[in-house]
Amino acid sequence: MKTHKLFECPSHTWLMFGRDDEKPEAIIDTNQYMVVTKNNSLLMDPGGIELFSAMLAAVIKQVPANKITHLFASHQDPDIISSLGLWDQALPSATLHSPWLWESFIRHFGMNNINYSAIPDEGNTLKLDGVSLEFIPAHYLHSSGNFNVYDPEAKILMSGDIGAAMEPVDAPLFVEDFDEHAKKMRMFHQRWMPSNEAKNDWVRRVRKLDVEMMCPQHGRIFKGDDVKRFLDWFENLEVGVLNKG
Amino acid sequence: MTDLSQNYFVSVAEIAAKLDQATTIAQKLSLTASNARAVALRAGERAAGFRPLTDFIDRLAEITISSSKKINQMAATLSQTSAEKVRADGAIKHFNSVYKIANESPYIDSLDEVYERCKSEQDRLEKTYRRQIEQLSEELETLSSELRNAVILATLSRVEASQAGSQYQDALINVADNVEGAAGKIKNHIKYSQQMVSTLEEY
Numbered sequence: 280m281k282t283h284k285l286f287e288c289p290s291h292t293w294l295m296f297g298r299d300d301e302k303p304e305a306i307i308d309t310n311q312y313m314v315v316t317k318n319n320s321l322l323m324d325p326g327g328i329e330l331f332s333a334m335l336a337a338v339i340k341q342v343p344a345n346k347i348t349h350l351f352a353s354h355q356d357p358d359i360i361s362s363l364g365l366w367d368q369a370l371p372s373a374t375l376h377s378p379w380l381w382e383s384f385i386r387h388f389g390m391n392n393i394n395y396s397a398i399p400d401e402g403n404t405l406k407l408d409g410v411s412l413e414f415i416p417a418h419y420l421h422s423s424g425n426f427n428v429y430d431p432e433a434k435i436l437m438s439g440d441i442g443a444a445m446e447p448v449d450a451p452l453f454v455e456d457f458d459e460h461a462k463k464m465r466m467f468h469q470r471w472m473p474s475n476e477a478k479n480d481w482v483r484r485v486r487k488l489d490v491e492m493m494c495p496q497h498g499r500i501f502k503g504d505d506v507k508r509f510l511d512w513f514e515n516l517e518v519g520v521l522n523k524g
Numbered sequence: 525m526t527d528l529s530q531n532y533f534v535s536v537a538e539i540a541a542k543l544d545q546a547t548t549i550a551q552k553l554s555l556t557a558s559n560a561r562a563v564a565l566r567a568g569e570r571a572a573g574f575r576p577l578t579d580f581i582d583r584l585a586e587i588t589i590s591s592s593k594k595i596n597q598m599a600a601t602l603s604q605t606s607a608e609k610v611r612a613d614g615a616i617k618h619f620n621s622v623y624k625i626a627n628e629s630p631y632i633d634s635l636d637e638v639y640e641r642c643k644s645e646q647d648r649l650e651k652t653y654r655r656q657i658e659q660l661s662e663e664l665e666t667l668s669s670e671l672r673n674a675v676i677l678a679t680l681s682r683v684e685a686s687q688a689g690s691q692y693q694d695a696l697i698n699v700a701d702n703v704e705g706a707a708g709k710i711k712n713h714i715k716y717s718q719q720m721v722s723t724l725e726e727y
Binding site for chain 2: 370
């Protein structure tokens with residue numbers, strides 16, 4: 280599991296974990312992100328059971344275990360949060376932020392100790408040592424209860440499955456040629472995103488945000504103008520269709 | 525062949541399922557007792573010796589039902605404990621792997637507290653698991669010895685049935701057969717469970 284620093288300022292740091300070349304072959308490669316503030320950390324979409332050891336090992340190279348105080352699950356999928364039962368043993372005092380819609384489902388992964396903080400449909404803001412992290416609604420993109428995380432200071436949007444592409448583990452970290460990359464995203468977005476209305480609403484809201492980096496859960500990160508290119512591309516893409524990839 | 529070192533929690537669930545079947549058979553035994561009482565009443569004086577036996581059949585059914593229910597409950601609790609134990613064992617395995625991968629991490633010591641807590645939870649579950657197996661084993665033995673009486677009860681029922689005259693003889697012999705049959709089936713389930721439990725004790 281590789282670790283990359285995406286952003287650093289006196290108040291906080293953004294880290295990305297992924298490109299795990301030791302993961303079992305049949306398991307989809309995922310990007311995990313973590314925001315580290317003075318006394319706390321928010322680990323986003325911590326991944327599946329198979330990734331847990333590699334993930335925890337990577338995280339405690341950066342911060343001590345008791346500093347991982349918050350977890351975030353954008354939605355309920357196993358590649359996002361099936362490791363919860365193990366985090367529950369490792370971090371009994373932590374809080375999991377996740378859509379209210381999925382609470383009774385996510386608890387099936389095993390949650391006896393961690394506190395579930397249900398995010399309302401309209402989203403909310405988490406303050407960590409003075410750093411604001413906004414949970415932005417992204418419902419039906421792809422899950423019916425779904426959030427992104429936006430950091431207005433770092434200008435980073437953790438976009439979950441939006442902007443995702445299936446790539447080999449040695450793929451570059453950032454999008455280099457948008458048009459080439461779009462080919463890898465097309466089928467994924469058309470098949471997994473069910474609603475044009477939800478998609479266009481999300482595009483309208485995200486255009487109003489100041490985003491320097493858009494970080495999906497699979498594939499490469501969009502930087503600078505590629506963020507705008509993505510929004511244009513996504514707006515023009517018809518989603519919720521089968522066999523058009 | 526089940527690999528117990530991997531799947532002991534599956535074996536515990538199998539025991540629970542077997543004992544659930546024993547409870548169902550015990551309920552049928554209770555029906556046999558009611559049936560026996562009705563036949564004995566109809567037979568009147570000719571089945572005078574049979575009537576007290578119906579009380580014993582009733583008692584046997586009652587003990588078997590309550591004991592089977594108790595054992596079934598114990599097996600279900602044991603099944604729950606063993607599933608929790610598997611989870612704790614899994615977490616420890618993951619933490620050991622983290623120690624190996626991240627042994628040069630500056631914060632590796634921060635995992636010690638987590639590890640110690642999970643280890644003590646694993647130890648607690650291990651002790652609970654052992655104690656519950658022991659209790660289950662004892663209860664199975666108690667029920668097994670109660671069921672030995674069923675053979676005597678069936679023999680006595682047959683002797684009394686032969687005194688009841690041809691009109692009721694077949695019905696009463698049928699009662700004796702049912703008692704013996706039900707007890708035999710339950711005993712088989714218990715024997716199987718005892719074998720499984722003893723394998724778990726060794727593990």
